[in-house]
Amino acid sequence: MTIAATDETVRVRAPGKINLFMRVGEVQPDGYHDVATAYQAVSLYEDVRAWPDDEFSVGFSGSVDTSGLPTDASNLAIRAAKLLARTAGVPGGVRLEIEKHVPIAGGMGGGSADAAATLVACDAMWGTALSKEELHVLAAKLGADVPFALSGGTAIGTGRGDRLSPALATGSFHWVLALAEFGLSTPAVYGELDRQRADKTRPVAVGASPVVAASVLQALRAGDPRRLADALHNDLQPAAIALAPGLGGILELGEAHGALAGIVSGSGPTMAFLAEDASSAIDLQVALSAARLNAVHVHGPVHGARITYA
Template sequence: MSRLRAVPGGQSAPQPARAGSMVKVRVEAPGKVNLFLSAGAPGADGYHLLTTVFQAVRLIETVTARRQAADLRGTITLGLEEPDPAVPTDATNLAVRAAARLAEETGVTDGVDLLLRKRVPVAGGMAGGSADAAATLVACNALWGTGLSQAQLLVLAAQLGADVPFPLLGATAVGHGRGDRLTPLMARGTYHWVFATSAQGLSTPAVFQRFDALAQDSAAPAAPADVPAELTGALRDGDPRALAACLHNDLQEAAISLRPQLADIIALAEASGALRAMVSGSGPTIAALAPDPATAMRVANALTASGLVTGALRADAPVAGARMVG
């Protein structure tokens, strides 16, 4: 368990800090799948401009925030419900950084004890760490009584990372810029996903580096593509078959070139009944869209039995963004 002393006195606190009356707050936030991801060339800051469509899936991260004991007042501590050596518990964890950033912005000095229950695959391209950060912002905002609006929390979320704002919003949304400028998107119906996980993650920077190397040989456009009208129409109609035809990920070729076995997983998922399978975000998780729950179960069973994957998780979508529970 780590300790990080909160820094008081943010430069532009939106309002004076208030003492909250709660002792414990529990918040859930969803993982995501990218239905569409188009990347342009990197800018001067090294970041790629993106156009992406996020959908929040029912793989839920849970953050429980508790008031610190008197002898730890003013510190931020973090623990895991299920210890995982791949998840840091020090100041590098995005949830710890989220609490520290909120404390800095609002002048809070109380500190907090965070407990994470993780259900999103770690380093799987599904923004589990970003969901932790989003949930922490909501939880600490309530625990400390700082009263920031969702719009204000979204600003802080974008400062923490490009994927952090979306778990706050949830449902389905288009992301522009680095993916952090969000516009909600109408989506009817329920979509049934299977996520094939790998024991070893893929580094997002490494995938983008390979994407850039491949783009040099293919005259890739400098700007990302717009979201196809066919995709937004499929979502409005609640038509999974039409949506499957529009799924796209510019990073898939790069991820597969780094991990060729991903192509075999995609082929097996589609042969088992998935309407379409693709790399989720920067990978290595494979997202397979099924037409119904029964087919999703069949695809998951086939993937599990194949020995190609560590696990196969079923989840429906879209779901709400970060919210207090209990």
């Protein structure tokens, strides 16, 4: 039995993420891959507002084109709200308004951030009083990146990315994101990775059990962007560039204009460039913007999904 906590609007902000490191294991019989990844939550956010309602509905606004997003039961935020309602025995629904700034199908977990924010908002609105652990169990049922969007910070993800271990990161890291005007299908990128690995003319070593390199953890612990730049890696990057060859040129452009290193975030097509400091990041953002790229300066790590009052 639950008691509604509030009839007022609940506002929750959740971050997008960058995959600083990503190893992908062999494809499993169920079609999925085990991964080992280092996540960092960054200051590009999704804002979710929730009101009690008899039905479940969602609407969108924001700085990205949301015209192609579904608003029916297939939407991940709606699925999150319904899952929480079923779990907690809530009879009512919710009206969601989501202000999106994380690119859609961009490899930054925008949909996962929406789902995490919805879980936090509905938990507060309905007064379900689920524990943090219980919310994480629900998050893992919704998608591999949803638990991290709940927790934020910096973490190591294993399994399908949903088994999280916090990673110590000192200081703040500055990134410039080159946001694409198109998306990449995550299944298509993994499929291209499998195709490349099956190509006998391009032998690729695949570990049976992927792990995050110790150099990544050491660089994060030291708060050293140069050491982290040397440790950045993404097994999905060659596949993403094969599907969107222009990403290779963007990578070269960013590194030519002062980035310590660049990497495809997740399955792409967002390119994340690590800068020495805030001033260097601003200079890089200006250079990429002059090349007519949609460039955004962000920092991390930042907190996960959290109620806001502004």
